[in-house]
Amino acid sequence: MVLVALKTVHIMMLVIWCAGLLALPLLLAADHQGQSQADYTRLRLTLQHAYIRVVTPAAVIAVVAGTALIFLGNVYVPWMFAKLVAVGFLVGLHGLTGHAIIAIGEDPNAARLRLAIPRIVAALGLMAVILGLVLAKPAIPLDLVPDWLMQPRALHLPLDEVPM
Ligand code: HEM
Numbered sequence: 001m002v003l004v005a006l007k008t009v010h011i012m013m014l015v016i017w018c019a020g021l022l023a024l025p026l027l028l029a030a031d032h033q034g035q036s037q038a039d040y041t042r043l044r045l046t047l048q049h050a051y052i053r054v055v056t057p058a059a060v061i062a063v064v065a066g067t068a069l070i071f072l073g074n075v076y077v078p079w080m081f082a083k084l085v086a087v088g089f090l091v092g093l094h095g096l097t098g099h100a101i102i103a104i105g106e107d108p109n110a111a112r113l114r115l116a117i118p119r120i121v122a123a124l125g126l127m128a129v130i131l132g133l134v135l136a137k138p139a140i141p142l143d144l145v146p147d148w149l150m151q152p153r154a155l156h157l158p159l160d161e162v163p164m
Helices: 002-029 037-073 078-106 113-136
Strands: none
Touching: 002 037, 002 078, 002 113, 037 078, 078 113
């Protein structure tokens, strides 16, 4: 029951997150020529609010619910780690979108369709990879994982803490 509830939250939130990663760059890059200063300011504030109050919280809740699902469902399998790598890139794109929203406050020319399109294509590609991994759950052979990831490295923590 908890698993089903968490998965529902996970999927609802990631739909909002992914929709934001596609819609925000498009709105950013729309043609603002001929727009009045008041309309442009309203658009900027709408984008900021959407990013800060809707898309980012949805991303955080999707990640938290997904992390809980790993531990509750014991999903310690190679396809999940491959999925997490792709999610890491998606988080990077999320950061780039936030940066672009701040940048158009300083310079309206910072939002250009030629910048938005590669981001949207990259986001769509990553979403397809993630969905492919999570739905097909491919059996990725462990020998594809480099040796250094399979062995303890005997490295020290960067601080003087004694593990409990
Ligand atoms: C840090 C981020 C994420 C974590 C830790 C995570 C983790 C998980 C886990 C553990 C499951 C359950 C898998 C199972 O029971 O077999 C799951 C399900 C799912 N995840 Fe994620 N996920 C994350 C982000 C995403 C993203 C960004 C997407 C899509 C773009 C996504 C799409 C899905 C879908 C569609 C399911 C349902 C799959 C099914 O039940 O067949 N997840 N996720």
